[in-house]
Amino acid sequence: MWINMQIFSFTLNKQDEVMEVFPIDKKTEQLFKEVSRRIFRLQNGRSLDSMERIGADTRGQIGASYLSLKNLAGQYQPDLKLAQLLWGTKKREEQIVACFLFPIQELITEKITQLLQHCYNFEIAEYFGTLVLSKRENVEQMVNEYLNSDRPHLQVAALTAIGRSRINRKLNSPFTDSYILNIDRNKFTDMNVQKVYDRISIYLRE
Incomplete structure (x- = not known):
């Protein structure tokens, strides 16, 4: 039986480097290559094929x-292993796929934190927040932890995840109007985070 060992590197902080090693069978590797090729073909569609035919560098x-x-x-x-291989490329399209x-409930909290970094x-x-985190059974606990992080x-x-939970679960969402309004926007030092907060809270502040 053919087995390859795939290595992933995750930096948990400036001092620590965690190496994750797990076996990848031939079927998973073939799936990864297939998905990667199909993603490549989706990038700019027919124009990309045309450029390749005339010898242009399309990388x-x-x-x-x-x-x-x-x-x-x-x-x-x-497929957890396939998803991890795609995520490990650190490329936009591969990470969206x-x-x-990701088999959502199979992911442990520590793994999700590593992936998001x-x-x-x-x-x-x-x-990731919309498609993975919002569907977790422990979404409220993880959201609280991540909001209080400095990442x-x-x-x-x-x-x-808060926004998606409110759409999907409506009145059953743990993230009430008061929950959102009580989030301290000033603790978000990154402008990108502030913009996302403004987006999910705009109708509550009118």
Whole structure:
């Protein structure tokens, strides 16, 4: 049986480096390569193919839409190892697809924290909060922890999880109007986090 050992590196703080090693079987590796190729083809669509045919370097071309990536992910079953491989590329499109493929309840809290520290950008943190964090059984506990952290990506994920929870669960959401209004906006030092907070609270402040 063919087995490869895939290594991931997560920085928990400035002093500590945590290496995660887990076996990747041939089927998972093939799936990863297949999804990666399909993502590549989605980037700029036909224009990308045309550029390749005339010998242009297309390695820097990005821009697959969220909807096209969602449709792509919908053709695969949730798969933790595949999702981790995609996330580990630290590329926008791959991380969006990974958000759809994570088996949500299988992820332990520590793993989610590690993943969020390696978001490609704030856009990905928002998708993670919407697609993963908001669906967790312990979402309220994790949101409270992340809001009180000093890590902008964690804070953004927490805020978008609040917004999605209120949409999905409506009156049953633990995140009431007063919960949101009692969040201290001034503790968010990053402007990106402040903008997300303003977005989810704007109608409550009118």
